[in-house]
Amino acid sequence: MKLTERQKELIGKTFIDFQQTSYMQEHGVVFNRAEGLYCWDTNGKRYFDAVGGVYVATLGHRHPEILDAMRKQMEKSIFVPPLHGISDTGLEFIEKMGSITPGNVNFIKGFSGGSEANEAAFKFVRQYYKQTDRPTKYKFISMYLSYHGATMAAATASGGSERRTKFEPQVGGFLKVPNPLQFRDRFADWEEANKFCADWIEEVIVNENPDTIAGVLLEPICNTAGIVKPTTEFFQRVRKTCDNHNVALILDEVLTGIAKTGRMFASEIFGIVPDVLTTGKGLSGGVYPMGVMAAREDMAQAFIGKPEEGLQFGHGHTWAGNPLAGAVGIATIDIIQKYNLCEKARSLGDYLNKKLEQLKKYGCIREIRGSGVLRGVELVKDPQTNEPFPKKSKLGDALKITSVDNGLIMRVDRDWFAVCPPLIAEKKDIDELYDLIEQSLKKALDMI
Ligand SMILES: Cc1ncc(COP(=O)(O)O)c(C=O)c1O
Structure with a gap:
């Protein structure tokens, strides 16, 4: 999102968890509303919150x-x-x-x-x-x-x-x-x-x-x-x-x-x-x-x-x-x-895992790991040799930017990303999530 000068100035008066302030002033989001699977920023843009904030809103926001x-x-x-x-x-x-x-x-x-x-x-x-x-x-x-x-x-x-x-x-x-x-x-x-x-x-x-x-x-x-x-x-x-x-x-x-x-x-x-x-x-x-x-x-x-x-x-x-x-x-x-949500986490997780497997066609994934709806995807330069991306052009760094630009909140690290969709999600929401991940990944691959 494009932050206003005032938002940038106020971000400069705090620390965002584990993040560099100058990065946050360029790439940070100022959220002001959340409901179910989604959050909105102050410009009205909607984000699919695929990790429930940070593995917290596992029943969706504001149940x-x-x-x-x-x-x-x-x-x-x-x-x-x-x-x-x-x-x-x-x-x-x-x-x-x-x-x-x-x-x-x-x-x-x-x-x-x-x-x-x-x-x-x-x-x-x-x-x-x-x-x-x-x-x-x-x-x-x-x-x-x-x-x-x-x-x-x-x-x-x-x-x-x-x-x-x-x-x-x-x-x-x-x-x-x-x-x-x-x-x-x-x-x-x-x-x-x-x-x-x-x-x-x-x-x-x-x-x-x-x-x-x-x-x-x-x-x-x-x-x-x-x-x-x-x-x-x-x-x-x-x-x-x-x-x-x-x-x-x-x-x-x-x-x-x-x-x-x-x-x-x-x-x-x-x-x-x-x-x-x-x-x-x-x-x-x-x-x-x-x-x-x-x-x-x-x-x-x-x-x-x-x-x-x-x-x-x-x-x-x-x-x-x-x-x-x-x-x-x-x-x-x-x-x-x-609502038997443990059982739902297992069946929805199986579906999510099958969808994530499809990402392997982009030739940058070594492994998909996890259990239930908690899933991590390991990114490598070459899945045949498991060669990692070089330090200066990590796919995760690019994906962190493209996913947020695309209206998608995930946990993105330099060599992996994770999702944990809230347990109120249905298969159609997982389809929407997959499409967002796929678009973000394609853009990230183009960036590096
Ligand atoms: C496994 C684990 N333990 C402990 C913590 C710390 O919890 P909190 O941030 O609520 O203090 C976290 C937070 O991410 C965590 O993932």
Whole structure:
């Protein structure tokens, strides 16, 4: 869109997330309205929002049933004193949330976003080991290429150096292992690369000394690596390793929860139950900031005692678990269950995947990955040799511009792009989305 001088000036007075201001002044969009699958800019141009903002409005923008629940809650209460109690709605949300989390991971603490939920998970796990006679367990292992949030510990746990090194020194006690994607071309197949990386996690635990390792933090499907889905065997091996060495397995389902992968939580795809699970994004229905840390109920027992024992979880945020978030979370889960949206994510995802496969005719795609409606497309210069595009003319850079020009919002990185259409979409909407992607890709190929 063409920004007005005033819009450019005001953009210059803030930072757009992770983006360069001068780029945003040239290519940014000023949105002023959203409904269902679409957003509009201040010039009235319509955009197909194929990622629900950023994997958040997974039921479409401003879902009427969520807005109704929010309005009703606003008539009752919006904020309650967090050091004195919790709202009735907050309690109902805890029960609802616990009914969809895997296994006995149904001890629930609400937050206002994914980073907050992950920070809470680190503190919960460290305090848990201190209070169960294993105070030397404090280190966390996570993966290169991952993303766990923007706050200091969550950023330290994240894999991409571009979002970490600028803020060094990092938080102590965090170790990294490779993502199987980084080793795929050194092995005969994907399964072997996954086995190798799962074994690497065990090697790190053993060599560091298991008595010092508190947790392994993983995304079931990693967005920032390009929607990378490790194998079931990978997760089952890691689960076993964590059990063998008494290490907490923390799954970051901030992005993969809820429903978009075809399951309420992606851990179900791999048949594993974590010890701690974090989520956010889509749980909010794209309507109100939310995050959740869920933990095994028996772990939470280590925090219960007489007030004078000081065992309580030493953590909280002003807005954590407030009643509006509770009402929105309950409504979101209700809608997913009422309309069978996990099932819909699977069938619509299959259709979307078939359509995306057609893009291979343009000779610039190595792989299409993902689950349900969460799909990533890897871009290469030559799919025969898997040669990547050169640094100076990345197809993703061009696609980022042509897609927005074309009225299409996707998650576009330099060597991949991803879509995650809201679950209110139907096949005809996926056809429209495919046409927009195809036009944008053709224009991007012409540009480089
Ligand atoms: C996997 C994952 N974890 C954590 C976060 C951080 O969540 P938030 O931006 O809500 O703090 C994100 C955000 O993109 C994410 O994708």
